[in-house]
Amino acid sequence: MSPAALLSALLLAAAPPSPAQKAKSLSASRSWEELYLAFSAGDADDVPAAQRGAVSAALHKGCEALKHEDPVMAYSLGERAAVYAESAGALRCLARSARKTDQRAAAEAALRKGLALHPKDGAFGLELGRLLMEEQDAVGAVAALEKVPARSKEAADAKRLLQQARAKATAEHAARREAERLELRMNGATSGRPTVMVETAPAVAGQGRGSTRSASLNYESGTSADGMRTRSNSRFVIKYFNNQRDFGQRAEYEGRIVAALDEAYDFTRSMLGEVRQAPVDVVLYTVAEFTTHFGPARARAVAGLYSDNAIRINDAAELTQQTRATLVHEYVHAALDDFCGGHGGNLPVWLNEGLAEYVEWRYLGGEDPERSVRGYMAQAAKANALPKLAQMEGSSLIMQRNPTIAYATSAVAVRELVKRGGTGRFLTLVREVGQGRPIDEALTEHYGKTRATLDEDVRAALQ
Structure with a gap:
């Protein structure tokens, strides 16, 4: 071999592997975590266009390999596979692993993208139709199922499901018309929320703000002028539609709701040392009612929300453990609003x-x-891929790329603050920020932290 050829060979041997070579090597050895970490950050533009398909294929292979035993890692690999190339296989695996990890909004987004990019692949329309049927969106399911190609292998299953979706859509249309009629009655009513008289006794020393008590906590039942069933006391004004809604026996249903709300009140007080002083409306919706008022996308994405001084619970017909947990979650929002003076x-x-x-x-x-x-967050923390607090300031966490991780990252940040100074110091910070003090200024005074250093604490806690 000539000296020039030898030098060329040595240089080639010393050169680092290309992204495609690295991805193929890690995939061949089934080193899925290393593969994810190698491609978890950065843009697709960082990889030459000719190599992106190979990188995506390696990540897709890992998604398929782990979708049963480790769906969280499978989702991570599928998400990155779709970043490098939105192949039909990558999008299908991303959607399926998203469903297994209960990230239904992400699954829907992947299926819709697959339906648009790969219209001849019947799996996207069929799986999107199934998902939307589960989410009680029969109209959307019909639209998806009608796009399954007649000659695809999914056509027979799609046809059967389409018949069910059309029948359900017809029934939903009738229910929607009834809900609209109720809404018109509400909008035309002269009186909405009933007046609640609150008589308070002096606070007991040492028990904090939440110890201020009503002279009576008995609930009074009735029907409001806007056509809703109500039960109210000095803490809550419970409201739900009562026009042929299948909530079972009203007395039994209301009793279970009252017990759940009182539990939310007591648990919040045990955690924070204080609770909301002003009564709060609690509006209970069936899935169809919530969809009518807030739209199908939000109905699929949220279990409840706090807005316009009211807790609004989606799918309250069945009072499950998760519904009770949602009541606790939304009551905390109501309490924080009260702590900040509205x-x-x-x-x-x-x-x-x-x-x-x-x-x-x-x-x-x-x-x-x-x-x-x-487990997913620990991997993201190693790769410095967790969402930053500064990126989660002003818009709903549902709008984040991965809402589940955004909520969990926020909760870990709060947990670290509470561990350092208890709830008293934390709520002092809350009140100051609620009145307009900059968050970094308040964090520095009370904890010696900024959002950036708190990001580091979150990463350390997860590792």
């Missing part, structure tokens, strides 16, 4: 949602996200 919207979203999520974890018996989510 200016809870001034709080950074991560601070507001983080406390509600953390208290919900405690209510469900833990101090951490569920195991699969925590």
Whole structure:
């Protein structure tokens, strides 16, 4: 071999592997965590266009390999595979692993993208139709199922499901018309919320603000002028539609709701040392009612929300453990709004949602996200890929790329603050920020932290 050829060979041997070579090598050895970490950050533009398909294929292979035994890691690999190339296989695996990790909004987004990019692949229309049927969106399911190609292998299953979806859509249309009629009655009513008289006794020394008590906590039942069934006392004004809604026997249903709300009140007081003083409306919706008022996308994405001084619970017909946990979560939002003098919207979203999520974890018996989510977060923390607090300031966490991780990251940040100074110091910070004090200024005074250093604490806690 000539000296020039030898030098060329040595240089080639010393050169680092290309992204495609690295991805193929890690995939061949089934080193899935190393593969994810190697491609978990950065843009697709960082990889030459000719190599992106190979990188995506390697990540897709890992998604398929882990989708049963480790769906969280499978989702992570599928997500990155779709970043490098939106192949039909990558999008299908991303959607399926998202469903297994209960990230239904992400699954829907992947299926819709697959339907648009790969219209001849019947799997996207069929799986999207199934998902939307589960989410009680029969109209959307019909639209998806009608796009399954007649000659695809999924056509027979799609046809059977399409018949069910069309029948359900017809029934939903009738229910929607009835809900619209009720809404018109509400909008035309002269009186909405009934007047609640609150008589308070002096606070007992040492028990804090939440110890101020009503002279009577008995609930009074009735029907409001807007056509809703009500039960109210000095803490809550419970409201739900009562026009042929299948909530079972009203007395039994209302009794279970009252017990759940009182539990949310007592648990929040045990956690924070104080509670909301002003009564709060609690509006209970069936899935169809929530969809009518807030739209199908939000109905699929949220179990409840706090807005316009009211807790609004989605799918309240069945009072499950998760519904009870949602009541606790939303009551914390209502309490924070009260602590801030009605200016809870001034709080950074991560601070507001983080406390509600953390208290919900405690209510469900833990101090951490569920195991699969925590495993994903630990991997993201190693790769410095967790969302930053500064990026979760002013818009709903549902709008984040991965809402589940955004909520959990916010809750871990709040947990670290509470561990350092207790709830008293934390709520002092909340009140100051609610009144307009900059968050970094308040963090520095009370904790010697900024959002950036708190990001580092979150990473350390997860590792």
